[in-house]
Amino acid sequence: MYDVAIVGMGPAGMTAAVYAARKKLKTLLIGKEWGGQIARTSEVENYMGFQLITGQELMRKFEEQVNEYPVEKILDEVISAGSQKENFIVATKGGQQYFARTLIIATGKQPRWLNVPGEKEFIGKGVSYCSICDAPLFQGKKVAVIGGGNSAITAAYDLIKIASHVYVVSLDDWKSDPALSDKIKDAPNLTKMAGYQTLSINGEQTVKNIFLKSVREPFRETNLEVQGVFIEIGTVPTTDFLSGFINLNDYGEIVVDCSCNTSVPGVFASGDATTAPEKQVIVAAGEGAKAALSAFKYILEN
Structure with missing residues (x-):
């Protein structure tokens, strides 16, 4: 039985783990990968x-700090969570169950599917959701960013x-921060294709075109050759x-409320998976600290 089980190993979850451990709570940190979304940011x-x-x-530094404390860390995907009497239970894809007096949910977000023919078929064969992970695989090739x-x-x-050339395909004009847009707007190997819908991703063994x-x-259709x-x-x-x-x-x-309370007493949440405004690393980390302190207070009072 843990004092607190933290689901999610991103900035919110890791910060919560440090704060919980510093309060001498028996702490479990569980998630399917270290770092979350920010680990895929250049x-x-x-x-x-x-x-x-x-x-x-940055996430490596977070992980190093977590490792300074007696936090039990498990790499596994949580597939369900619920109450059991006065405690809580989480079950994992690996078939394990863990029990805790409090829960902190810090699972963040995951990429949104485009939901077009060919998308799922070519994952890992030309389709990617992580440029920092996979960009080196496309040295000298033509690519599209949707x-x-x-x-x-x-x-x-x-x-x-x-890449040799980058096409940026979007339904509307860019909505990125001006500081980001300015970095690429004059790149000689970039074509801005605003006002286009992606209908399918095509290929044989790997992606050949979209x-x-x-x-x-005037409405136009086009096949864009990309790898x-x-x-x-x-x-x-x-x-x-x-x-x-x-x-x-x-x-x-x-x-959640301003103290990271959810609708279930004893269950707290922090980071990008919550209604807390502004999805930023520094905000997620702060919310993780708040969630751990709220869990500690709950344990003291119950």
Whole structure:
């Protein structure tokens, strides 16, 4: 029996683990991967204390700090969570069950599917959701980035240094921060294709092209020859396993108050999976600290 089980190994979960351990709580930190989304980000320029650091490096420092404390760490995917008498239980894909007096959910978000023919068939064969992971595989090749927000433009910035040509395909004009857009707008090997819908991803053993249709008159269809497709159209909360257990909003986010309380006493949540505004690393880390302190207070009072 743990005092607190923390689900999620991103900035929120790791910060919660450090704060819980410092309060001498018997702490379990469980998740399917270290670092979360930020570990797949090339450059972080707005985390205090580091003028410039890669996402992987920042999360490595988080992990090193967690390792300084007696936190039990398990790499596994939690597939369900619920109550059992006055305690809580989480079950994993690996077939294990863990019991705790309190829960902290910090599962973050996951990439949103484009949901077009060929997408799932070519995952790992040209389709990617992580430019920092997979960009080196496309050295000297033509690639498409699908999306027009911050994640898409960040991916394009990573790829213009590696690919022979980068097409940025989006339904509307770019919605990225101006500072990001400015980094790539004059790149000689980039083509901006705003106003296009991706209808399918095609190939044989690997991706060969994508089929596009313009959404503005005059309507045009085109086959764009590319060897890689990076889908960057946003993220969705990783909260499916919580349905029916705690309250979620219409977007699938965990509803929390300013102390990270959920609708179930003893269950707390932090980071990008919650209704807390501004999905930023520094915000997630702060919310993780708050969740751990709230869990400690709950244990003292119950």
